[in-house]
Amino acid sequence: MASVCQSDEESFSESESDVSEESDSDGSSDSEADLQVSSKEPCKYYNGSGCKDRGRCKYLHVCKYYLKGSCRYGNKCKLSHDKSGGRRSSGASSRALDQSSGPKLTDGRFYQWQLNDGTGWKDVDNDHVLEAQYSLPHTKSIKIYNTPYGAVSVDFNKMRVYGKRLKVRRLDDGNTVWTWYCTLQRKWMKYGAKDSKGNPGPVNSSDIEKKFQSNPTSSFTFNIGAETYEIKFREMRQVGKKKRKVTRRPEYRQQQARPHVSQAAAAIQNLTLGSKPVWQFEGDSGAWHEFKHRSGTQSECSITSDSIEKKYQQNPRDSMTFTVKGHSYKLDFGAMTQINLKTNRTRRIRRVLV
Template structure:
């Protein structure tokens, strides 16, 4: 999300990383103590929730609640468990899962609550950036191969013909911010996962980050 006309100029907030992009500023999500937090790990370029079954019917040996309990005790520590006879460690500070042969990214996200969403951006962010203002029109974008962000457009009659637009995505998001949406680009089927904020190619399972900004 990009905020304009704040005391610090234009401010871009990266929600998955919980950081301000390109400025020496910090951002955090204030918890009212009622949030239920879930933990996810990247698997085959897709965010999978700990404890849930994957496409092959296999689930991790630990639950999201187990990891959150350990995190609450020591947010700078780590959580260890055994999987397939090997010791795996989740390092909270680096937000990575380290195994015997590879590392995977992990993330921690709050479960959606309607009342919290309605108060959310207009109250918390504006108060945090006193005197600042935000744009009024939501716009949905996806991350390209070189890190540039592109707006979802129909692009009819082109080689990258897309079946939806940014406005279509916003309408679905307003109905249920915890849902998903399928669409096609040049005959290929994709899925937008609002919870993980990624775009998934249903054939190759390749993912791209998506974001919702106010312009």
């Protein structure tokens, strides 16, 4: 059984000068959730089979035994030990802070993605695919097929799983370099990047990150000429003459060989049930075809699935060129597309584990 990953890019259908509030799947916006008044009592459903109200629940989503000082599981408890009940904020800054507040990796791994089905956190095997897509600012989500839970869709912006009773988180070694981007002319642009004339931007991504680390609920202010701009961390917006979306993503680091995986993590490794990667392109009929030489045919190709995988392993954000019957094409791993360099026609590609 294969596991297939597809990523969704961020769309910019709204005007850059008038960006509306993003809403959660339950219809409530982040700002609305912040205003809710909650009880100081633990939620009995959260401590039972699970609370359906989630962020709308007025009770604390926290271990009731921890509040009494008698939780026998300690830091291994599958329920939250945060006395705020996870209600610091439902905004983007709080979600980013929650990801960085987990335990740090000390075994040589740079990062580790995990899922929790209610029985504790378990490692996702071959999670470099998730990490590579997460490091791209335009990638909003990724969908993983053929898992023990069916198709699992992970929302990178909200750090949650759509439509399933699963939690997701990303751990790291504390050395992740975070990069800040904003939307400009419908593209994500890195703060501090040089313009077409070679001039660097007025503010560095590292300066924004330093302020964010000191206070994720504050903001960062900077000037361009006589104009003042403010990056509001809670809203992940830059305000000034125009409102722009802002995002924070890690710089991709090539993971070293994985250490031994514990038995507790074995159940989740079926997320990538296969072990052999196969690269495919989407044909005109919508069917998927493996990259092969196909010598002597009209689709004779200069590369194979194995050669693509070798290039991909060197850098999952890179690209490579190849020819089919003398026509040149480009594979873009970040966008997961194949582009005809003469006609600019684009096809989707994918990496399947079989």
